[in-house]
Amino acid sequence: MIYRFATPWALLALLLPLAYWFLRKMLKRNTPAIPVGTGEFLKDLPKSLRMRCQWLLPASTLLAWCFLVIALARPQKGQEQIQDRNEGIAIEMVLDRSGSMRAEMDYGLHRQNRLETVKEVFRQFVLGDKELGLTGRHNDLMGVVQFAHYPYTVCPLTLDHNALSFALKNVSLIEEDNDENGTAIGDAVAMGVARLAAAEQTLAAQNQKDASSYHLQSKVIILLTDGQDEGPHTYSIAEAAALAKKHGIKVYSIAILAPKGAKMRTPLGLFSLPDNQYDTSEIQAMAMETGGTFQTCDDAQSLAEIYKTIDQLERSEIESIRYVTHHELYQPFLALGFAFALVAILLALTICRRTA
Numbered sequence: 001m002i003y004r005f006a007t008p009w010a011l012l013a014l015l016l017p018l019a020y021w022f023l024r025k026m027l028k029r030n031t032p033a034i035p036v037g038t039g040e041f042l043k044d045l046p047k048s049l050r051m052r053c054q055w056l057l058p059a060s061t062l063l064a065w066c067f068l069v070i071a072l073a074r075p076q077k078g079q080e081q082i083q084d085r086n087e088g089i090a091i092e093m094v095l096d097r098s099g100s101m102r103a104e105m106d107y108g109l110h111r112q113n114r115l116e117t118v119k120e121v122f123r124q125f126v127l128g129d130k131e132l133g134l135t136g137r138h139n140d141l142m143g144v145v146q147f148a149h150y151p152y153t154v155c156p157l158t159l160d161h162n163a164l165s166f167a168l169k170n171v172s173l174i175e176e177d178n179d180e181n182g183t184a185i186g187d188a189v190a191m192g193v194a195r196l197a198a199a200e201q202t203l204a205a206q207n208q209k210d211a212s213s214y215h216l217q218s219k220v221i222i223l224l225t226d227g228q229d230e231g232p233h234t235y236s237i238a239e240a241a242a243l244a245k246k247h248g249i250k251v252y253s254i255a256i257l258a259p260k261g262a263k264m265r266t267p268l269g270l271f272s273l274p275d276n277q278y279d280t281s282e283i284q285a286m287a288m289e290t291g292g293t294f295q296t297c298d299d300a301q302s303l304a305e306i307y308k309t310i311d312q313l314e315r316s317e318i319e320s321i322r323y324v325t326h327h328e329l330y331q332p333f334l335a336l337g338f339a340f341a342l343v344a345i346l347l348a349l350t351i352c353r354r355t356a
Helices: 008-029 056-073 114-127 161-168 185-197 199-207 237-246 281-290 300-313 330-349
Strands: 002-005 075-086 089-096 104-107 110-113 141-147 151-158 218-225 249-256 263-266 269-272 294-297 318-328
Touching: 002 008, 008 056, 056 330, 089 114, 089 151, 089 185, 104 114, 104 300, 110 114, 114 161, 114 218, 114 300, 141 161, 141 185, 151 161, 151 185, 151 199, 185 199, 185 218, 185 237, 185 249, 185 281, 218 281, 237 249, 237 281, 249 281, 249 300, 281 294, 294 300
Parallel strands: 089 141, 089 218, 218 249, 249 294
Antiparallel strands: 002 075, 075 318, 104 110, 141 151, 263 269
16 A cells, blocks of 8 residues: 655645744834733633633634645545556366375475375475575466366465465375276376366456456476376376476476385375386476476475476566555645634634734
């Protein structure tokens, strides 16, 4: 919020009452006086209501003058508006929530399941975290697709990143024995491609503008999984990669690998995970084909480093137009000025009236 005076020079008129008081005092000092009695005996006499109210006239006159001068200076409240003209970036997070994501990984000084760690680091990637060197994606469209056996849109592409952060809380693990447990990577990436293909329309709808006024210079999918594609699905990873390439969408594939000695917490206690790693060749090939990168991680720190790399690779130049809309605030001051002027007139005609 910005406050200002449209005609600040008018405030100099506030000095006139002070100048008047000073000149009057100076003139009285230089005026010859006839010696008279001190009148000390009068000070102990009781004062009438008229005498007690004499100060109201100069006070109301002074207040009237001050408010009228402030109104003349035209106080204004300005709301700064920032219109970004940019060729921005749309990022769709495609997140594995299958049962295997229950395995624990290091997050700072403690351990928690992979899904919670991934959600927290992604939130830091979106909102920014100075300690991790993440600047945030404040001007980008962001969305989230979760998947196990089936993909599901958790949050559509949006510029409201606080809403996206809130939506992430709804991403939860699927039970191991659930029929929907699985790893449908191809279908999930295909859904992410569908969301990004309509990103300009989404952005235009959110800003109530025409879709032709937007051009996203980059569309990105960040795929994060700890397993390989399983079961018959609508899209294979190769088909999803071809679809992403067709729409000019880059896929950054991140594979979570279990470090040696990794454990999974279950209702029956902690169980050690096997050291053998799954086949990442398909998601690696998808990243290479679409112009993205393939990287692996085994804890929160290494995952944050990957996001930092993506953060540096996917940057857009933003040109901002700043303008301020002002609203006039002089009306209440003008009303108060006239009100105190009216009070001064009434006082001058009644209890503060001077007799000849």
